[in-house]
Amino acid sequence: AQSVTQPDIHITVSEGASLELRCNYSYGATPYLFWYVQSPGQGLQLLLKYFSGDTLVQGIKGFEAEFKRSQSSFNLRKPSVHWSDAAEYFCAVGAGGNKLVFGAGTILRVKS
Amino acid sequence: EPEVTQTPSHQVTQMGQEVILRCVPISNHLYFYWYRQILGQKVEFLVSFYNNEISEKSEIFDDQFSVERPDGSNFTLKIRSTKLEDSAMYFCASSEMGAGDTQYFGPGTRLTVL
16 A cells, blocks of 8 residues: 655754755555645645656745655755744655545744 | 635534535636545545546545535535544645646645534
8 A cells, every 4th residue: 555654743943954854655656746735724735746757846935855766755855944934744645546645744843 | 826715614513413514626626635634643535526426535435424516616525423533624625637636725624523
């Protein structure tokens, strides 16, 4: 069965520091991969997605993610974090059919 | 920018009652979904809907649940005879195409069963 693992439940970074959120997936074929962000009281907003082609994808708000097939990973990065980036981040895989399988999420705290 | 909307934002109900959660997907989208997130747990897929019928459903989506597109704009999730364990945040989503297309999520309805 498809699964997504986000190893870090909480991450705290200083404003202006770089960020990497980890995501590992389990799926036999080439997956569709997504990162969503959820701010308190808000829905899930798409940051970026990978379908095929270039393994480094750019998203909104200065985020990027790199698909590494050999490591079954799709880590999210940002070179300089802003206080407004504090939120919960979800990695998801579209793995057969129409459904998305989500990771447990990583809560990002930004300290000034 | 078009967005998915959901009503109500919070629903409180007594155990055993029926609830209907409502969603208005993005207007040109053809695929509709319901997910739920029990507090502290992962977002879980419940059901997908296309061309007026269920295209895929999870093990969670048993006879207690049903979905409907009663008109050209609304998409509803009905939960019959609610149980305490149905308390969760329910998210509606829609996409223009099917597998692999971006799903756009609504803000969610928090269901509390007492």
